[in-house]
Structure formats: structure tokens, C-alpha cells
Amino acid sequence: MTVKHLQIFSLWAATLLSALIFILSGNTLFGDIPIRVIFGFSALSITLFTWVATIFLTKGSKASFFNLFRILGFLSALFNLAVVFYAAFSFDGYWSEEINGIFFVFSGVSFVFLLFNYLGFGNHALSNQKQNQKPDVTDWIFILVIPFLVAAYGVFSLFNQETALSSVGEPDFTIQPAPLMDIFEKEAADANQKYIGKVIRFSGSVAEISGDSSIFITLNTWKEGYAVNCDFDLELKDKLSAVLQGDSLLLQCSCSGLSAPEEGMSLLSGASLEMTRCALITNFKNNPNLGTDVEHPKETANKKRK
Amino acid sequence: MKNALILLLGFTLLRGVSAQSNESDKTQLYTTSSGTIKFFSKTTAENIDATNNQVKAALDANTGNMEFAVSINSFLFKKALMQKHFQENYLESDKFPKSTFKGSITNNAAVKYGVDGTYPVNVKGKLTMHGVTKDVNIPGKVTISGKKAILSGDFNVLLDDYNIKVPANNASQIAKSIKVTVDCSLQKK
Numbered sequence: 001m002t003v004k005h006l007q008i009f010s011l012w013a014a015t016l017l018s019a020l021i022f023i024l025s026g027n028t029l030f031g032d033i034p035i036r037v038i039f040g041f042s043a044l045s046i047t048l049f050t051w052v053a054t055i056f057l058t059k060g061s062k063a064s065f066f067n068l069f070r071i072l073g074f075l076s077a078l079f080n081l082a083v084v085f086y087a088a089f090s091f092d093g094y095w096s097e098e099i100n101g102i103f104f105v106f107s108g109v110s111f112v113f114l115l116f117n118y119l120g121f122g123n124h125a126l127s128n129q130k131q132n133q134k135p136d137v138t139d140w141i142f143i144l145v146i147p148f149l150v151a152a153y154g155v156f157s158l159f160n161q162e163t164a165l166s167s168v169g170e171p172d173f174t175i176q177p178a179p180l181m182d183i184f185e186k187e188a189a190d191a192n193q194k195y196i197g198k199v200i201r202f203s204g205s206v207a208e209i210s211g212d213s214s215i216f217i218t219l220n221t222w223k224e225g226y227a228v229n230c231d232f233d234l235e236l237k238d239k240l241s242a243v244l245q246g247d248s249l250l251l252q253c254s255c256s257g258l259s260a261p262e263e264g265m266s267l268l269s270g271a272s273l274e275m276t277r278c279a280l281i282t283n284f285k286n287n288p289n290l291g292t293d294v295e296h297p298k299e300t301a302n303k304k305r306k
Numbered sequence: 307m308k309n310a311l312i313l314l315l316g317f318t319l320l321r322g323v324s325a326q327s328n329e330s331d332k333t334q335l336y337t338t339s340s341g342t343i344k345f346f347s348k349t350t351a352e353n354i355d356a357t358n359n360q361v362k363a364a365l366d367a368n369t370g371n372m373e374f375a376v377s378i379n380s381f382l383f384k385k386a387l388m389q390k391h392f393q394e395n396y397l398e399s400d401k402f403p404k405s406t407f408k409g410s411i412t413n414n415a416a417v418k419y420g421v422d423g424t425y426p427v428n429v430k431g432k433l434t435m436h437g438v439t440k441d442v443n444i445p446g447k448v449t450i451s452g453k454k455a456i457l458s459g460d461f462n463v464l465l466d467d468y469n470i471k472v473p474a475n476n477a478s479q480i481a482k483s484i485k486v487t488v489d490c491s492l493q494k495k
Contacts, residue, residue, distance in 0.1 A: 163386045192400050196379050197393070212491060214359040216340040229339055231359050231380070256379035257403050259362060265408060267364035267373045272339060274360050274377045 165233040166279035167252045171201035177221050177228045177273050184258035184273070195255045201281070203250045204228055206243060215240055217278070219249070225270045229259075230278040239280055247285050253278035334367035334419065334494070336455040341490030343376055345463075347481040354388055354480065356381040363490045365448075365455055370414025372429065372457070374407040374490075396470050396480075397436055405435040409442075417448050424449045429459070438468045446488065453494040460487040 173195065180200070184191040204219035207227065215237060219228040230253055232240060243249065253275035260271035341361030347354040360380040365372040378399040383389035393399040409431015411417065417425040429444045446459020462483045465472065472480045 163383055163389055189400075192403060196399065196403070211340045211359065213342050213357070213489075214340075216359065218339070227339070229360055231340075256360070256377045259360075259375060259377050259404065261375065262404070262406055265373050265375070265406070267335065267366055267371060268337075268362055268375055272362075274380050276360065276380050276382060 164277060165235055167199040167254050167277050168279050169199070171252050172198035174201040176202050177204060177219065178223055178226075180255075181221065181223065181226055181258055181271070181273055185260075188258075192257060196257050198255055199252055200255045200275070201250070201252045202228075203248065203284075206245050206247045206249060209240075209243065209245065217243065217249075218272075219251075221273075227270060227272045228275060229272045230275045232278045232280075236280070243280070243283055244285075247283055249280060250282040250284065251275070251278050252281055336365040336367060336492035336494050338363050338490055338492045341374070341457075341488070341492070343374075344487045344489075345381075346485045346487070348485075349481050354383070356383045356389070356392065358382070361488075361490055363457065363492055365457065365492055367414075367417070367419040367455070370411035370417075372407075372409060372411065372431070374488075376405045378403055378405060396465075396472060402435070402437045405433070407431055407433045407442075409444075411448070417450070419450055419455065422450050422452065433463075435463070436468045436470050440467055444488075455492045455494070457490045457492060458488060460485060462486070 180191075180195065180202070184195075204221070206217055207220045208218040210216045210218070211231075214234055215232040217230045217232065217240075219230060221228055230251060254277045256274035256276050258271060259274050261268040339362050340359060341363045343358045343361050345356055358376055358381045360377060362375040363372065378397045379393055381389070381392060383392065397405075409429050411427045412430050413428055417427060425448045427446055427448050429446055431442060431444075432439050433442045442461065444459050444461045446457060449456040449458070463486055464483050465480075466482065
């Protein structure tokens with residue numbers, strides 16, 4: 001086996017593995033249509049065909065065949081990536097992120113290495129003389145060990161990505177609690193789809209601070225029987241220690257939806273907007289001029305009632 | 307005569323206090339919006355736990371009736387993917403955003419709400435989750451501490467009972483029976 005063979009075989013092995021994982025993952029992208037079978041077997045067929053063909057046809061060491069297989073490999077890897085992206089943005093039904101994450105990682109790795117190989121980058125690939133030599137330790141490391149480590153790291157990270165304690169970064173939406181509640185009440189299904197799990201930036205004044213296993217701040221909404229419940233991780237205790245009842249806060253939280261008592265429930269009363277993984281952006285204390293990036297004319301006007 | 311007047315006054319006062327106490331009993335409601343419910347799934351492949359600190363709960367001390375409402379999307383997991391799977395795929399929170407419990411303490415007379423202490427209770431009621439309602443019987447404790455009533459207990463939920471399907475891919479990671487732990491500190495209104 002030469003370096004050239006090793007490169008091509010390892011790249012195809014990665015592609016083959018990703019195709020196999022995809023087939024075995026049991027994903028259904030379009031409900032009843034077993035699209036995974038179509039995509040998976042297509043990818044597998046192309047891979048297998050090219051791989052087997054490589055073994056037989058490269059015996060003559062014709063450079064043109066290598067170029068052909070590189071192009072095919074490149075297209076196959078592109079195809080794999082296209083499937084993943086298509087699936088990620090248009091799936092309907094169960095979608096296993098872990099399994100497809102593995103698929104994605106392997107496809108990505110195979111893509112990058114096929115690209116390098118095709119363009120003649122990396123290690124000694126630019127040297128045809130070297131390519132026809134037997135692989136040495138550095139070739140094995142470059143071609144097999146590094147991609148394996150990259151793939152292993154990618155999979156590990158994907159599985160173990162921790163939930164953020166607070167909603168930092170740019171918010172998905174900037175909207176005040178009162179209009180958000182109205183949206184949830186009027187168009188529950190659409191609102192659930194649009195806002196739940198999304199990071200919302202909003203402001204309000206503190207009505208109550210409580211909680212044992214987390215810090216729980218209730219904000220006034222100025223709507224009778226409505227509140228905003230904001231849950232903060234205990235690790236933010238120091239940052240929140242200065243927050244007092246009546247303070248005006250600019251917060252950013254993950255929205256969990258509107259919780260209202262259901263029919264037949266007589267003890268629970270009042271509706272609340274549930275916010276988790278909250279982050280305190282600014283504490284304006286008693287300053288009625290809240291942050292300028294949040295529209296809150298009603299709240300500011302009503303705040304003086306308190 | 308003087309004694310009779312004192313007795314009458316005393317009786318009147320007692321009746322007044324008693325009436326006030328009865329009035330107070332009628333509205334002896336304990337509530338919280340920041341109760342905690344945890345669940346724990348144990349398998350050989352992986353242990354999964356999640357916490358929800360936004361549990362709404364109410365207990366009528368007079369009748370022992372209680373209600374819980376839990377927003378499914380408020381369950382927090384350590385791992386982001388697990389949380390996503392739990393909310394979107396298993397509990398289908400877009401269709402069933404809330405889980406509720408409505409029931410009562412069957413031995414409510416044994417709980418002395420005016421006296422600090424821990425009282426073992428048995429709670430019977432209907433648990434609604436993932437759009438399915440089932441009768442449940444939960445042993446637990448009510449701890450009275452001043453104006454607080456702390457409800458605690460744990461029970462197991464069979465995923466099949468609530469039509470919660472775990473795809474074959476993840477079946478080895480999630481137990482068929484999930485342990486649910488309740489710990490809610492309710493404040494007297």
C-alpha cells in the first residue's frame with residue numbers, strides 16, 4: 001500500500017462509516033417515507049462502488065483514475081453533507097441529534113480530507129514521488145490518527161454539550177412580557193412554536209424574590225392576575241445579591257411559555273410567563289428609564305403605581 | 307352578676323375568636339410558584355436527571371385538596387441535547403406543554419397545620435402528562451414550619467402509562483420507569 005492508496009482508502013472509510021451510521025440510525029425525515037433508506041443507500045452505494053473500483057483500478061497506478069475517484073469522493077462527501085443539512089432544516093418527525101451528529105462529524109472529516117486530497121494539500125500529498133512510497137509514521141498520523149481524534153472529539157463534544165446556566169449572547173427576540181402574554185393567549189400554538197425555548201430580552205420591576213434550590217424572581221406585569229416568573233441558577237447568587245424588590249431589571253431568559261390554570265383547577269390561580277436560565281443584563285435599580293433597547297412604554301408609565 | 311357578665315364576655319370573645327378561626331380555616335390555602343420537581347432515570351448506559359424549579363402548587367389545608375401545574379419546558383437538564391429530546395421528542399411539549407396533578411391528602415385529619423412537625427401523608431389523585439390522565443397514589447410528607455407547608459414525596463412513572471415513546475436509538479439510555487421527586491415549599495396565603 002502506498003500513501004496514495006492509504007489516503008483514498010481512509011477517506012472512503014470515513015465516508016462509508018458515516019453512510020452506515022446514517023442508515024442504522026433509524027431516522028425518518030419525512031414521516032412515513034423511509035427517506036433515510038434512499039439517502040443512506042445512495043450514499044453507501046456510491047461509496048462502495050468508488051471504493052471497490054479504487055482497489056481494482058488503481059492497480060495500474062493511472063493518475064487519471066485517482067483524479068476521477070477524488071472527484072467522485074469529493075462529490076460523495078458533499079452529498080453526505082447536503083443530506084445532513086437538508087435533514088437538519090426540513091425534517092419532520094423524530095430526529096436523533098446524537099446519531100446524526102456522528103454522521104455529520106464523519107462526513108465533515110471525510111469532506112475535509114477529500115478536499116485536501118483533491119486539491120493536493122496536506123502532508124506529502126503535493127509530492128507524487130512521496131505518494132507512491134510506502135506510508136511512514138507521519139503519514140499514518142496525518143491520515144488516520146488526526147481525523148480519528150477530530151471525529152472522536154466532535155462526537156464527545158456533541159454528546160456532552162452542557163446546558164448553559166444563563167441565557168447570554170444575543171437574544172432571539174426582544175419583547176416585553178405583557179404583549180408576549182397576549183400573543184400566547186391569542187395564538188397559543190403559534191406562540192409555543194415561535195417563542196418556547198428561545199432567548200427573550202425584556203424588562204420589568206421586581207415584585208418578589210424567593211426560591212431555595214434556585215433564585216426565583218417574580219416581576220410585575222401590570223396585568224391583573226399575571227406575573228413573570230424568572231428562574232436563575234444558584235451560581236448567579238452573587239450577581240443577584242444587590243437586586244431588591246422594586247428594582248427595574250433588564251433580563252434575558254429562555255422562554256418556557258405561559259402557564260395558566262386549567263379548567264377544573266380551583267386552587268391555582270393567576271397566569272404566569274415562565275422564564276428559565278435567566279441572566280441579569282442590567283439592574284437599573286429604581287431608575288424608571290429602563291434600557292433603551294426594549295420597548296416598554298406601558299410598563300414605565302405604570303411602574304409609578306407601585 | 308359580675309361573674310355572669312365576665313362569663314358572658316368571655317363566651318362572646320371565644321365565639322368571636324372561634325368564628326374568626328373558622329373563617330381563617332376556610333381560606334387556609336398554601337401556595338407556591340417556585341416548587342421543585344426532579345426526575346431521575348437510571349440505566350446501565352446513563353443516568354439522567356432534570357430539575358424544574360417553577361412548579362406551581364396549591365394546598366387547601368381544610369380539605370387536603372391539592373393541585374400542581376408543571377411547565378414541561380421548565381425542566382432543566384445538564385446536557386443540552388437531553389433537554390431538547392425530552393421536551394421535543396418524548397414529552398412533545400409543543401402539543402402538551404403542561405403536566406398537572408389534582409388530588410387530595412387522604413389522611414388530611416392527621417396533619418396538624420397549626421403545629422410544626424412532619425406528617426406522613428398519602429395523596430391520591432389524577433396525574434396528567436403527555437395528554438394522558440392516570441390515577442396515582444403517592445406516599446409523602448407534609449412538614450409544617452410556621453406559615454410554610456413543605457410537600458415532599460417521590461413516586462415512579464412508567465413511560466408506557468403515559469404513552470411516552472422513546473425511539474429505539476435512545477431506548478438503552480432512558481429507563482422505562484422514571485423516579486419523580488417532589489419538594490415544594492408552600493406559603494400560607
